[in-house]
Amino acid sequence: MKVVIVTGASKGIGKSAAQHLLSQGISVVGIARTAAALAALQSEPSPTSAQFIGITGDISDESVQDRAVGVARSLGDIVGIVNNAAIVSPTGPILDATAEQWQRILGINLLAPLTLTAKCIADLKRNGGNVINVTSSTSQAPVPAFGPYGVTKVSLNYVSKAISVEYPEVTCLAFYPGVVDTDMNQDAIDAVAKYAETGNGCDMSGTTKKLAEPISADLPGRIIANLATRASHELTGQYFVYSDDAMAPYST
Numbered sequence: 001m002k003v004v005i006v007t008g009a010s011k012g013i014g015k016s017a018a019q020h021l022l023s024q025g026i027s028v029v030g031i032a033r034t035a036a037a038l039a040a041l042q043s044e045p046s047p048t049s050a051q052f053i054g055i056t057g058d059i060s061d062e063s064v065q066d067r068a069v070g071v072a073r074s075l076g077d078i079v080g081i082v083n084n085a086a087i088v089s090p091t092g093p094i095l096d097a098t099a100e101q102w103q104r105i106l107g108i109n110l111l112a113p114l115t116l117t118a119k120c121i122a123d124l125k126r127n128g129g130n131v132i133n134v135t136s137s138t139s140q141a142p143v144p145a146f147g148p149y150g151v152t153k154v155s156l157n158y159v160s161k162a163i164s165v166e167y168p169e170v171t172c173l174a175f176y177p178g179v180v181d182t183d184m185n186q187d188a189i190d191a192v193a194k195y196a197e198t199g200n201g202c203d204m205s206g207t208t209k210k211l212a213e214p215i216s217a218d219l220p221g222r223i224i225a226n227l228a229t230r231a232s233h234e235l236t237g238q239y240f241v242y243s244d245d246a247m248a249p250y251s252t
Contacts, residue, residue: 001050001076003027004228005068005120007059007112008085010037012182013134016221017082017228018052019044026229027051029072031059031085051075059085060107065116078123080228083113084134086152088184091191093200094147102148109152114159117172124170130231131172132224133160135239139174144202145195146188157239164237171231174239177220185214219251226250 004021008014009030018028018041025048032038038054046052053071057064072078086109090101117124117131124131137143138150139157156174163172179185189211196204220242227235227250240247 001027002079002229003029003072003076004080004082004225005029005031005072005078005116006082006084006228007031007116009054010034010041012184013177013180013217013221013224014082014084015041016217017084017224020222020225021228022046022048022050022052024048024225024229025050026079026225027053027075029053029055029068029075031055031057031064031068033058058108059112059116062115065112065119069116069119072120073123077127078120078129079127080130080132081117081120081124082132082134082224082228083116083156084132084224085112086134086149086184088146088149088187088191090148091145091188092195093145093198097148105148105152109149110155110159113156117163121167121170125167129170130228131160131163131170132227132231133157133172133174134224135160135174135176137176137241139176139239143207144200144204145191145207160239161237168236171233171236173227173231173235173237175220175224175227176239176241177217177224178242179210179214180217180220181214182217185211222252223247223250 010032035056055068136153139153160174
């Protein structure tokens with residue numbers, strides 16, 4: 001049985017990706033902090049023989065990662081990792097973030113994908129597996145109010161390139177799912193509104209408009225699921241947006 005590990009699997013993009021994988025007969029080990037949401041997903045009738053196993057905990061906790069990897073290996077062959085879990089906080093001026101806040105966001109958004117992938121690299125090399133690092137447009141240029149988040153995503157893009165160079169047996173890419181209708185997007189909307197109230201002179205109208213027009217999680221979830229199992233090795237090391245032509249073969 002093929003198995004993919006999905007972080008942040010209880011809702012939004014991660015949940016959509018997990019459901020699409022299950023529909024293709026791929027078992028999923030999903031990690032999230034909300035036990036009830038994972039249990040609900042695990043209880044959903046599966047159209048295939050694939051299984052969903054939820055692991056409750058903080059993705060930055062290596063013991064949680066170890067449990068997930070152990071369960072995945074017990075189910076079958078690990079063929080993919082979807083590093084989707086992330087937080088957007090702290091928001092606001094980049095220099096207002098405390099050291100503790102920096103450590104928290106770096107731990108979840110950057111170090112967790114690194115350590116989880118490292119724990120599975122032997123499996124991925126053996127199986128010619130895929131690593132999908134979910135990134136953001138904030139990695140392409142600074143967006144006021146989202147400095148720490150952007151820093152983690154710039155770093156994750158670099159990690160994707162580095163893995164592609166150092167582990168050529170594996171396909172690893174950075175994928176931007178667009179502005180998606182999720183709880184995180186609402187958090188971002190609230191952060192922009194609060195930042196705009198500071199009167200710092202930054203024009204936030206473009207960001208506000210972009211966040212106000214989210215897409216459903218279904219499309220990026222489907223693309224991620226397909227990339228996790230059959231991404232062409234030609235994509236390795238690159239950054240893609242869900243609407244890129246190169247993503248069209250993975251959208252159905």
